[in-house]
Amino acid sequence: MEIKQPKELDRSALYQALFVPNNLIFKEEKMLSKSYVPENIIGRNTQLEQIAANLAPITRHGDPINMYIWGGSGVGKTITIRHVLSILDYGLHENSDNTHVDFVRIDSTSINSDVLVCREILAHLTATIPQTGFTFAQYLQFIWSEIDRIASNYDYYALVIFFDEIDKFKDPNNVLYQLSRAMENKRIKSSNSTIGIITASNKKDFLNSLDDKVQSSAGFVYLQFPDYTEQELYEILIDRIEAFQPGAITEAEIRYCAKRVAEGFHGDARRAIDTIHVAGKIASDQRYKRITTQHINNAEQEITNTATMEMMTKFSKHDQYLITAIYLCNRIIKAEKLNSSPNTGTVLNVYQEVCKIVNESPTSEGHISRRISDLDDKQLIHAQKIKGYGNTRFITLSSDTELAIDLIYKYPLKIQIEASISDIESIVMSTIKRNRKPFAGTSKFI
Ligand SMILES: Nc1ncnc2c1ncn2[C@@H]1O[C@H](COP(=O)(O)OP(=O)(O)O)[C@@H](O)[C@H]1O
Ligand SMILES: [Mg+2]
Known part of the structure; x- marks a missing residue:
């Protein structure tokens, strides 16, 4: 049977009927997703400066200071580190400084063993998938050679490794020790290279769980990220207002959401963004043109239920x-x-x-x-x-x-x-x- 093609007019009417009612609330929904990288980092100037000061030795061909960053979930640890490193990379290139920085983020929730870390670093440095089947020591050897190879192309070379959510790592002592001692132990031949280690987690006491010899060789400097205040959360949310259709959410609802999250959820920016996102979805499902405080309350409950349920079923x-x-x-x-x-x-x-x-x-x-x-x-x-x-x-x-x-x-x-x-x-x-x-x-x- 022949399928009848709809006329142009029908298609347009169908589009209007099927899709437009779904777009009353959101315009650029992507701005509320996990992968979105905002232009501005709000309320973290002190931390940006501290991290930059610890990395600054790289710009004068010295060794960066290793860091341990502690703060609750959603207080901007990951985004701030990424931001500082991208500024450093940008600045070095713009000033045609012949210094090169490679930045490797290890997501310890999935990359949580010595060998997996090495493979991740090698994948980044060589832009290929490393062969499987080698031992930790062998992989380390490949990394040292790779550092020497890259360093030979520059006046100075720094490899910065960021162990994010390090408390999820099974036993990070060995890999931290090897990476922090590589220079002193002369594993790397080139004298114009360095390795920096940044670690982050929401466990305040994590450093105490490391072996003494790791602590003394890595010498982590402790940086704290405080919870966001209501005003900071408000600014973080307002910065993403373009995610919504004009008028779909007003300042009053954004302020309400910021207040709820500041008071109830230790100023967790992720939670705040998720809350307006889910509130938007609820409003959209109900064919509302505007997000109300009730939608925000419902969203808060829905997020809590999902998180609790997820934990309880596990x-x-x-x-x-x-x-x-x-x-x-x-x-x-x-x-x-x-x-x-x-x-x-x-x-x-x-x-x-x-x-x-x-x-x-x-x-x-x-x-x-x-x-x-x-x-x-x-x-x-x-x-x-x-x-x-x-x-x-x-x-x-x-x-x-x-x-x-x-x-x-x-x-x-x-x-x-x-x-x-x-x-x-x-x-x-x-x-x-x-x-x-x-x-x-x-x-x-x-
Ligand atoms: N200062 C900030 N400005 C803008 N967005 C932020 C800020 N801090 C956090 N966010 C956003 O909140 C979410 C959580 O931030 P993240 O850096 O992953 O927190 P953490 O690593 O501390 O758990 C991300 O979507 C991030 O884009
Ligand atoms: Mg993080």
Whole structure:
């Protein structure tokens, strides 16, 4: 059968009917995506200057200072480093300085072993995919030779390696040691070359987890990126206003979004951008011409739910039992109107009982204690010490986890537990009686 081609007019009408209603909100949606690189870095002048000062020795043919950059997620660590390096590269070329810088970013969430790092560096330096099957030592040898080869073309050559989210690296000691000692150990023959190392993560104490010899050979200088203020978030968002159709979002909604994120999410710029993006999608789905504060509230909830759900579905079995135990302890205490929170001991007892009910052997107390700290870091639970109660932590679920508890506390676990709930109740009540609890809300947290 012959397919009838629509007339020009029909096509235009179809386009209007099918696509235009979807474009009421966004104009350049790409500006809200992860890959977008903004022209301006807002509120980071001090950090730009500090990083530049540490890299500046390269411009006078010296060794850059290695750095460890710490700050919460979305406070501009990655974007700021990239920006400084691109300015350095631009300036060196513009001034026809015969110095060359290669900048390699290692995304430690996926490139997290010695060999993978070497392969990434080699891929960058040679612009080809390196052969597989060599040892770490062999790959290092290739890198040193490559540095010598490149350095022979310039007055001065610097290789700057940026280990982003370094806390995700399995064991970075070896590779950091080799890279930071390469010059001193005369692994590289050329005298007109240098290696700089930048590391970044949102773990404040990460440096302490490195071997002493790595710390002393790399000599990382510590730089902190503070959370963005409401005003800075506002400026970051306003800078992307062209993502929207004229009038689709007003300053008032942008300010509202900046305020919410500054107050509730430690000034996370990624979160702020995601929030106006999702708010725009919600408004668009509802065929609105404008984003309202309600859309922003809905977006905030949607992002929280997605993030919590993602984390909760990735939990190990024992994390699920632990969360279940925390949930049950708090539920029982609340039902008894005791106005307090369970401590680590109570949670541990209930966790062990949950394991018994589901016929699994519990993991060690030490392991559970570490899991509590980790879940607390991720803000899925709150584990607070209270003045006068030593190291005991009082544990509650975060409100997001509580809202999503059905993802964990469900069939068949729920049925099994509820059948034995009186055993759990008596464990909770007996430990509560043994450890007189402080009243929640009135105590001073330390
Ligand atoms: N100062 C800033 N100006 C403009 N956009 C920013 C700024 N800081 C962060 N962003 C944007 O916020 C998002 C998160 O920034 P990123 O550098 O990845 O944070 P971090 O590495 O600290 O987690 C990115 O999309 C980035 O473009
Ligand atoms: Mg980053």
